[in-house]
Amino acid sequence: MKIAVLGAGVIGVTSAWYLAKAGHEVTVIDRQAGPALETSFANAGEVSFGYCSPWAAPGIPKKAIKWLMMEHAPLILRPKMDAAMLRWLTRMLRNCTAERYAINKSRMLRLADYSRTSLAELRRDTNIEYDQRMKGTLQLFRTREQLDASLKDQKALKEDGIAYEVLDPEGCIRMEPALAHAREKIVGGLLTPNDETGDCFKFTNGLAERAEARGVRFAYGRTIQGLRVEGGRCLGVETDRGFEAADAVVVALGSYSPLLVKPFGIDLPVYPVKGYSLTIPIVDEARAPESTVMDESYKIAITRLGNRIRVGGMAEISGFTNDLAEARRRTLEHSVTDLFPGGDVKQASFWSGLRPMTPDGTPVIGPTKIAGLFLNTGHGTLGWTMSSGSGRLLADLVSGRTADIDARDLAVARYGRA
Structure with missing residues (x-):
């Protein structure tokens, strides 16, 4: 599948790594000039x-x-x-x-x-x-x-x-x-x-280099303007440099994730x-x-x-x-x-x-009510800690494979009407 990962922080890059490892064609889109330049830049380590x-x-x-x-x-x-x-x-x-x-x-x-x-x-x-x-x-x-x-x-x-x-x-x-x-x-x-312990910025940049060597494309300096959804399915993402078509979109935009999915009736309490x-x-x-x-x-x-x-x-x-x-x-x-x-x-x-x-401390990982739209966000202070497991789990869910751990209570559906 062709997959767009939105966000090049530690969560987005680990998601891209595992998706590429699963055989998908992956593009990572971020407004910054490189990986881990926002919340992943200088966390507690x-x-x-x-x-x-x-x-x-x-x-x-x-x-x-x-x-x-x-x-x-x-x-x-x-x-x-x-x-x-x-x-x-x-x-x-x-x-x-x-x-x-x-x-x-x-x-x-x-x-x-x-x-x-x-x-x-x-x-x-x-x-x-x-x-x-x-x-x-x-x-x-x-x-x-x-x-x-x-x-x-x-x-x-x-x-x-x-x-x-x-x-x-x-x-x-x-x-x-x-x-x-x-x-x-x-x-x-x-x-x-x-x-x-470890430097999250160094880790994310090192993994991005390895992901790029695996074929992941990094589109930096692009402002994400919105998702294109038709017939209950996400078709890709609109950016200031044009439309990026995708079979699946992974939203890993940290605190900005709710703003992107709210127009489609997804109440993401991040x-x-x-x-x-x-x-x-x-x-x-x-x-x-x-x-x-x-x-x-x-x-x-x-x-x-x-x-x-x-x-x-x-x-x-x-x-x-x-x-x-x-x-x-x-x-x-x-x-x-x-x-x-x-x-x-x-x-x-x-x-x-x-x-x-999130209000309950647990991140939100998994599908949404929009077909082809997935979330990997809401990790709070533990994004660096949970990044590898979250990226690996997300890749399994997008690929339709049985995950190694139970993910049913990690999706946004746990918040009821969301």
């Missing part, structure tokens, strides 16, 4: 198959009120007259129950574990390099309350067969020796040893939640992280990427804005210098990206 939880969880509404009052808040809400924002927030609050959390986390872990095996196979097949490390994720708790609250995550990890280990402060320091200077600030940690990152050169190896540490107090990930530290996190609900707020930079600097002062923050590059979030 963690590939966290075990640290994989919905943001909608019991107790979150109460915590959110407290967070909004903090100087270094993990959540920032900038309300505006935006019906889509209000609908998304309402749907998210409905998912903040123990029952919904368990269902959503199980879905996410299923896809994340599939991504773990898929990424390992992809790496073995391609010898791709992207500053990768396989040393796990350490979720770091500064308070006993945080440690006790992790019991629900431990239960879910155990039920899904995901390896984990609960650590005392000394155990945390054994995993991350640079934490020795911050011993008095730590009460414990939750280690998911099979997690990885909303942009802005995250920030710093990329910091390391000047003292002994005071830098070995892998990824998730600072639970601020919901900030601190990750080792070669000779750099990537610090990423926060959730700012402010619509389609990409401004760089200095207050957010101060929060990132506070977290990393408090735990790992081995980088030169004065030389750091500051960045923001729009994460495509």
Whole structure:
């Protein structure tokens, strides 16, 4: 089949790779000049198959009120007259129950574990390099309350067969020796040893090169104007450089995906939640992280990427804005210098990206009510983590093959009338 993949971020490129591997003729269309130049450009760098939880969880509404009052808040809400924002927030609050959390986390872990095996196979097949490390994720708790609250995550990890280990402060320091200077600030940690780290930008560009060698065509610098749908079937995509006919179209446009499919009656509840990152050169190896540490107090990930530290996190609900707020930079600097002062923050590059979030945390992967139109979007903070499994799964669904994992509850149909 002739397939158009819309979007050249990590989700679009992995989709294209697996579709080409399945024997399809693939074209990737993106408005940027190259791959991974938007949300995939400078994310936190963690590939966290075990640290994989919905943001909608019991107790979150109460915590959110407290967070909004903090100087270094993990959540920032900038309300505006935006019906889509209000609908998304309402749907998210409905998912903040123990029952919904368990269902959503199980879905996410299923896809994340599939991504773990898929990424390992992809790496073995391609010898791709992207500053990768396989040393796990350490979720770091500064308070006993945080440690006790992790019991629900431990239960879910155990039920899904995901390896984990609960650590005392000394155990945390054994995993991350640079934490020795911050011993008095730590009460414990939750280690998911099979997690990885890596530079998503390097990975996406490396995979795009390999996909192009397989025959994938990349059409950069094209603005997508709309889909052409006739008789209930998608025939292709309209761009500022003309019409691109296709037997199937895959929408992997992140936060912009709902805008493209809304005219055809598809209610895709994906909303942009802005995250920030710093990329910091390391000047003292002994005071830098070995892998990824998730600072639970601020919901900030601190990750080792070669000779750099990537610090990423926060959730700012402010619509389609990409401004760089200095207050957010101060929060990132506070977290990393408090735990790992081995980088030169004065030389750091500051960045923001729009994460495509669903209200239940689970991405949307699969067919729509329009024949030939597929979605692969809504991965939130876990696009890098879930990319390989999502692309592989999407390729199976487009090809009409039986997928390796159950995908029925990942499609947009789970939202009812959508």
